[in-house]
Amino acid sequence: MNKPIHALCQLALLGLAAARATAAPEDWALHAQATNVYQKNASFRSSYSGPNSLDARGDTEETTDLTLYAGLRLGRATELWINPEIDQGFGLADTTGMAGFPSGEAYKVGAHAPYLRVPRLFLRHVLALGTEAEAVEGGANQLAGSVPNDSLTLTAGKFAVTDIFDSNRYAHDPRADFLNWAVIDAGAFDYAADPWGFTYGVAAELARGARTWRAGLFQLSPLPNDKIVKPRFGQYMLVGELEQRYQWRGHPGALRLLGFANKARMGRYDDAVALAGAGAAPDIALVRRPGWRAGLALNLEQELDAGIGLFARASANDGSKEAYEFTEINRSLAAGLVVEGERWGRAGDRLGVAAVANQLSGDARAYLARGGLGILIGDGALSYGAEKIVEAYYAARLASWLNLSLDVQRASNPAYNKSRGPVPIYALRLHAQF
Template identity: 65%
Template sequence: MKRNRNRHLLATPFCLLALAHAQIATADESTAPETWAVHGQFTNVTQHHKRFASPYRGQNSLDAAGRTEETSDITVYAGVRLPTGTELWLNPEIDQGFGLSNTVGMAGFPSGEAYKVGADTPYLRLPRAFMRHTFALGGPQEAVEAAPNQLGGARTQDNVVLTAGKFSVTDVFDTNSYAHDPRGDFLNWSLIDAGAFDYAADAWGFTYGAALEWNQGSRTARAGVFQLSAQPNGKIIRPSLSQFMLVAELEQRYRWNGHAGKVKLLGFANHASMARYADAVRQASAPNVPDVAGVRRTAWRTGLAVNLEQELTADVGLFARASVNDGAKEAYEFTEINRSLSGGLAIKGTAWGRPDDTVGVAAVVNGLSGDARAYFTQGGIGILIGDGGLQYGAEKIAEAYYAARLGKHLGLTLDLQEARNPAYNRSRGPVHLVAARVHAEF
């Protein structure tokens, strides 16, 4: 693995297809449960940015000369219901391709389909292998729609769901109906996830762990424990909780003017060997370049995120996220964002006779802490950023997409982004990006 190359993930992040909460309708009568299912998907994203102004560049800079890159992935979602009622899912996947500049150069990286690991030739991996069991607590029966990573059937409205194995933290936490799936909606990392949510993940956005969800009426409480990599942005080879993340989330569902909405409050704490930016700067002493690797010691890094989604009309939905983390310490798994504010709209194409099409518009502002600014100003290198110097400015990104449904199983998306102060550097940019996405599913 190239240590500083990969996606959010995905999923990633990735944004990924939801594990436990596809569309659910009230069941008037018992629904026969699926005993097994196989689904699949293919996604290709080709992304380009034009030449932009850049008086200098560093190890982790976006290529100012302009670049075009593409990523492709094919996934199979295979599931079976065991005699105990537990669902077992395996998601083998074939990946190929690179993110722009090998997935560095912007804290809010522009493609959630780009991993921190790139490859010219296709390769096979197993991003998910997990079990899920639902414990009934009572209430009316609900029909559960068949979907990738979810067997169709029925369950009680009140329940407890246990998910354990290998999967993405963002399959369960920080989900949002309008901005969470780079295979279907926005592409930018800091729009599909809370930017300051430094969640446990390998180079593709997945890890080992367990999550417990308690659904009671209009409320859900979630908690989980997940494995962090052995060192920041490193590999996760097998389950081990010597370094770990604790995460919890509270969700309140409601109706406003007759339209559904959700608000979520998330908190996380990472426990691992990590560096303080100030220690790295102090050890280097100007004008030497600071290095976080030499000053790591066991510590906690915490953060909070608020996540809102609100249906405004039958065809228009709004989303917003705000997040912050401990900016005194280095980013561990995701990206160098210490605070982030994002929001946008998703609009169905009913008004122009294309009800299955979607237009999305959004913007995000990402920021660094004072300690992080000092580290990168002196030439420090991070997971995704490091221009060899820094004229600090908040990273500001706008994104718009049109997703056209070409048939029951095929979609085509045109995506546009503009990034001002990429990697927080007022000396570089702005960057204009365009992408085409092809997505097929069965």
């Protein structure tokens, strides 16, 4: 048996053996997850390729992660969580070749051998602003108990910006729903993160009735897409979000408006092109200087009927400067549907279909056409076209703790290049949660 699959199965058996009844409220909790993704891009048409291109001959890679969620209640309203994790594997083409990369389970740092890291270590304090509360079940990074309806929640430590911001019940978790980066997150949301997607920061969430305001301050890496070793806020991201929940024809929905601004040393595309001169490939690293880069995202989730949900995201950012942490997308529009399996007698199964279109600014196009490289893309030249991706998945529940998913994607103009593609991409995902 393949070693990552064998390790996943062992964790599943251990998790079942160690399962315990959940008491409410919990003073402590241990949960675990294991996810293995095999992904393949088939061969496709290509006139040329560059350092950051998908392999046109075809490529197969796998990723595995095993995570422990350990939580402790420090007081009536305060929780401490730590998430040690073992990672292993690579994304297609070492996680390059598409702006809307096809696997949210792939990291920008890969390794053949498993390695240990701690992506999350944070405190959460919830201050009640009213007397009404609702019960919550225990789960990953959530102790069972009750949560006040009106509250101020403070989170501080190391975690992912997307743990709190840009959430969507239908498209946000690459371990359970869609895989593509520009589907599970707003494509133009250049959020603070290390190469695995985590950083240090503080966030506040004020919930009043059907509305929640969120704000956060997060550390940017010292260089674009670089590792974050310790807390240091010389370069940072400010982010805010307003969420409005509502009922439409008796079905719940939510609309979120997000804005962010990154302050860091970053380069302008036109400066890099001008410095390179005629015939030379530009290097954005040579023109970096302190500045700001901002963007907006609109995020919709809407239940259409029992077991059927719609989602959509639209986002845009300042396209004059380089992408700093996430990926090279200046404008993005994504939408999709998710249907629960109760409708065909398979409770716990899900079927999802989504489409996304990503675009670049004129300055970014000129930079890439001259042979410039970005975080994820750079074919050495560019015949520009919007990057268009269609994704569908079916997640089958094999047991209460185990799901098996088949995911299919088709990318037209990968990395915005009409001279390459379309690319068929297939994935098999096994996910266990305890």
